[in-house]
Amino acid sequence: MEKLEVRRFDNNDAAIVSKIICRNFLEVNIRDYSKEDMKKLSEIYNPDKVKMVAGYAHMYVFCLDKKIIACGAISSFWGKEDESILLTIFVLPELQGKGVGRTIIETLENDKYFLRAKRIEIPASITARGFYKKLGYDYKDGVSKLDDEGHYRLEKFR
Structure with missing residues (x-):
């Protein structure tokens, strides 16, 4: 794969990022979750929701040939x-498995929110759990059960 361009999210990116997230819910995560739940999430993750997340997190977009193909964000955990x-953290479905996700994690792990933290948490979908485990994230407090939102709580210590 050619070189990815990485840059900070801009509010003008919200519609495209929202589409990427929703495509993942409806084309990828739908294999592990109910159609109803994925439809609800795709309605929630509209451009305004994306801008809201970008307002409190450091959000990045990843581009190929100037086209946004992925996104990822990191934030302080409850202000700590x-x-x-x-x-x-989402990649266009047709580009998954090509190293883009790893680049997203590397980018986020070089962000100041990561570098100052002793502990980093990630709410991992059933779909993405194996990917994050490969990158050194493990079950929070050893608990390998889904939480109320249908995520595995994974963490990494620095």
Whole structure:
């Protein structure tokens, strides 16, 4: 794959990022979750919701030939200086498995929110759990059960 361009999210990116997220819910995550739940999430993750997340997190977009193909964000975890959380990590379905996700994680792990944190959490979907485990994230407190939102809580310590 050619070189990815990485840049910080701009509010003008919201519609495209929203589409990428919703395509993942409706084409990828739907294999592990109910159609109803994925439809609800895709209605929630409209451009305004994306802008809201970008308002409190450091959100990045990843581009090929100037076209946004992926996104990812990191934020302080509940305002803590020494804990952060990874959010909204999505890659166009047709480009998954080509190293883009790894580039997203590397980018987020070089962000100041990651570098200052002692602990980083990620709410992982059933679909993405194996990917994050490969990158060194493990079950929070050893608990390998889904939470009320249908995520595995994974964490990494620095």
